[in-house]
Amino acid sequence: MTADVLLLQLANGLSFGVIFALIASGITLMWGIMDFINMSHGELYMLGAYGVWLALVVGVGNFWLALPLAVVGVVVIGLGLRATVLRPIFDRPPLHTLLATYGVGLILQQGVLAIFGPFAKEIALPVTGLVVLGPFRYPAYRLVVIAVGLVLIAAAGLLIQRSTYGIWIRAVAQDRAMTAALGVPVSRVYTVVFGLGSALAAIGGALAAPLFGIGPTMGSEVILLAFIVVMIGGLGNYLGSVIGGVLIGEVIAVGAIWLQPTQAYLAALGVLLVLLLLRPAGLLRGAR
Amino acid sequence: MTPGGARRARGARVARAALAPAGIVLLALAPWWVSPYLTLSLTAALALGLFALSYDLVLGVTGLISVSHATLFGVGAYGMAIGMTRLGISFWPSVLLGIAAAAALAWVIGFFSVRTSGPGFIIMTVIFAHAVESVANVWTSLTGGENGIVLGVSRVSLLPGVDVHFTAGSRSAYYAVAACLGLALWASRRLVASPFGLALRGIKGNELRASALGYRVGRYKILVNVIAGAFAAVGGILYALSQGFVSVDLLRVLLSIEVIVWTILGGPGTLLGPVLAAMLMSLGIEYLRAVTHQYVFAIGAITLLVVLFLPQGLGGLIERLLGRSVEARP
Numbered sequence: 001m002t003a004d005v006l007l008l009q010l011a012n013g014l015s016f017g018v019i020f021a022l023i024a025s026g027i028t029l030m031w032g033i034m035d036f037i038n039m040s041h042g043e044l045y046m047l048g049a050y051g052v053w054l055a056l057v058v059g060v061g062n063f064w065l066a067l068p069l070a071v072v073g074v075v076v077i078g079l080g081l082r083a084t085v086l087r088p089i090f091d092r093p094p095l096h097t098l099l100a101t102y103g104v105g106l107i108l109q110q111g112v113l114a115i116f117g118p119f120a121k122e123i124a125l126p127v128t129g130l131v132v133l134g135p136f137r138y139p140a141y142r143l144v145v146i147a148v149g150l151v152l153i154a155a156a157g158l159l160i161q162r163s164t165y166g167i168w169i170r171a172v173a174q175d176r177a178m179t180a181a182l183g184v185p186v187s188r189v190y191t192v193v194f195g196l197g198s199a200l201a202a203i204g205g206a207l208a209a210p211l212f213g214i215g216p217t218m219g220s221e222v223i224l225l226a227f228i229v230v231m232i233g234g235l236g237n238y239l240g241s242v243i244g245g246v247l248i249g250e251v252i253a254v255g256a257i258w259l260q261p262t263q264a265y266l267a268a269l270g271v272l273l274v275l276l277l278l279r280p281a282g283l284l285r286g287a288r
Numbered sequence: 289m290t291p292g293g294a295r296r297a298r299g300a301r302v303a304r305a306a307l308a309p310a311g312i313v314l315l316a317l318a319p320w321w322v323s324p325y326l327t328l329s330l331t332a333a334l335a336l337g338l339f340a341l342s343y344d345l346v347l348g349v350t351g352l353i354s355v356s357h358a359t360l361f362g363v364g365a366y367g368m369a370i371g372m373t374r375l376g377i378s379f380w381p382s383v384l385l386g387i388a389a390a391a392a393l394a395w396v397i398g399f400f401s402v403r404t405s406g407p408g409f410i411i412m413t414v415i416f417a418h419a420v421e422s423v424a425n426v427w428t429s430l431t432g433g434e435n436g437i438v439l440g441v442s443r444v445s446l447l448p449g450v451d452v453h454f455t456a457g458s459r460s461a462y463y464a465v466a467a468c469l470g471l472a473l474w475a476s477r478r479l480v481a482s483p484f485g486l487a488l489r490g491i492k493g494n495e496l497r498a499s500a501l502g503y504r505v506g507r508y509k510i511l512v513n514v515i516a517g518a519f520a521a522v523g524g525i526l527y528a529l530s531q532g533f534v535s536v537d538l539l540r541v542l543l544s545i546e547v548i549v550w551t552i553l554g555g556p557g558t559l560l561g562p563v564l565a566a567m568l569m570s571l572g573i574e575y576l577r578a579v580t581h582q583y584v585f586a587i588g589a590i591t592l593l594v595v596l597f598l599p600q601g602l603g604g605l606i607e608r609l610l611g612r613s614v615e616a617r618p
Contacts, residue, residue: 106588
């Protein structure tokens with residue numbers, strides 16, 4: 001192994017990490033604020049990828065036009081699911097929301113399988129060409145993924161930190177009953193959080209589509225890593241999920257130099273287990 | 289209680305006293321009047337009933353939401369299959385290997401998962417379940433991957449002169465699995481009634497109070513996961529023997545979700561309820577599998593519908609249909 005390979009994989013790891021962070025941050029937001037584990041989150045990611053592919057197939061000429069369309073589509077589906085399925089069971093114990101979202105995920109996955117078939121779809125890289133990056137030349141699209149992903153993650157973070165809704169979101173996370181008593185429209189806050197989480201997952205799927213291909217099981221394949229990231233970051237911790245995402249992205253990418261993909265997944269699990277022994281409350285707990 | 293209520297309660301007791309022997313007789317005679325194919329399905333259903341029983345110790349009795357129970361069911365079956373076909377050891381040591389492998393994995397999962405509480409525990413079990421499923425999918429030299437492992441066990445000698453034949457539709461296999469389920473039910477009842485079971489129920493009732501009373505809650509959670517994992521492994525081994533092969537389907541997250549649904553349908557903590565629900569549902573899924581390729585879609589829909597409309601399980605449904613509340617069970 002040369003230093004070049006390591007540098008290349010470190011850069012790849014950052015692009016993986018941004019995609020993992022986009023998925024994991026939605027899961028952690030939904031838990032932190034709405035107290036439920038979204039088992040169908042991987043399917044929202046999968047739908048984001050299919051959305052871009054579908055938009056390109058029906059004649060939207062440009063990837064950067066297809067991406068927002070896909071995200072809007074997924075957010076509409078996500079909010080529809082929230083209104084029809086999750087809202088009625090909103091105050092039930094976590095077991096029920098866990099099962100309901102898993103059922104929804106299966107239905108989405110099997111629905112996509114029935115409509116679009118089991119075969120992987122591919123879309124062309126929207127940005128071709130290589131960028132000279134020190135000693136090696138690097139695919140420009142991966143740099144775009146890193147930049148776009150980080151900007152959007154930061155924007156969502158700022159929304160949570162600075163906007164009126166952000167203040168409401170954090171207030172609801174702390175004390176739902178008290179916040180409601182003070183006149184904050186809690187239900188609308190949940191809708192915003194669910195929409196934001198869905199959007200982040202869809203963006204992750206759309207950005208990942210040209211890199212990894214598109215298939216009905218891509219969501220259930222990525223969800224293992226997403227949950228590992230969520231646990232490393234500390235459940236409910238937005239910044240933690242971003243840092244955890246980049247960490248696991250690097251583990252997978254650098255691990256890929258020596259390991260098979262599944263072995264790299266196990267390495268990621270190993271990182272989580274070691275961290276659990278050292279910092280059981282999550283990476284950033286206590287450091288905040 | 290009103291006189292009418294007392295009469296109804298007595299009626300329910302009488303009904304239950306009559307139903308239980310009737311059910312046992314029906315189950316005992318079933319293989320003599322149904323087809324060999326249905327006998328095979330019933331044998332599998334009994335093994336899945338044992339699996340659901342073991343999960344009830346975790347979810348129903350202790351209140352722990354684990355999404356890795358099928359992992360233990362499948363690892364038990366794989367342990368036996370790998371022992372016999374890859375390591376070349378004989379039947380009974382292979383069975384022990386399967387049970388030990390599942391118990392050890394249950395300990396590992398429990399050890400790490402109890403370090404996080406509430407939702408963290410759930411997510412840790414999801415992570416372990418996915419990880420084991422991925423490994424089983426790709427480590428084909430060990431697990432046979434998509435093809436699974438064909439066991440090639442047709443006859444097991446229980447006692448001198450008492451043989452169990454694991455051929456399709458075999459009656460002796462049916463009775464062997466039924467006997468194991470009966471034993472497991474008895475053992476589970478004893479376990480729940482024991483001081484250990486009392487502690488588990490205490491943890492379900494109020495975890496904080498249990499730990500304030502000096503119970504080491506984490507250790508109890510790990511231990512119940514290990515015990516239930518060993519039971520699940522027995523279920524997995526019996527299921528695999530009745531089918532004649534082991535496949536990745538046995539340890540999928542999907543099956544872990546299904547067993548949660550069965551437990552809810554049967555009534556968490558009632559032990560017998562989840563067994564009956566598991567048998568009914570698995571026979572139903574077996575039927576769906578035969579008539580449609582979309583059975584995974586159907587499982588998703590069933591999962592969702594149960595949560596939305598039957599959160600109180602089949603007992604709750606019966607109460608609603610009868611328009612009154614059935615006597616609460618201990």
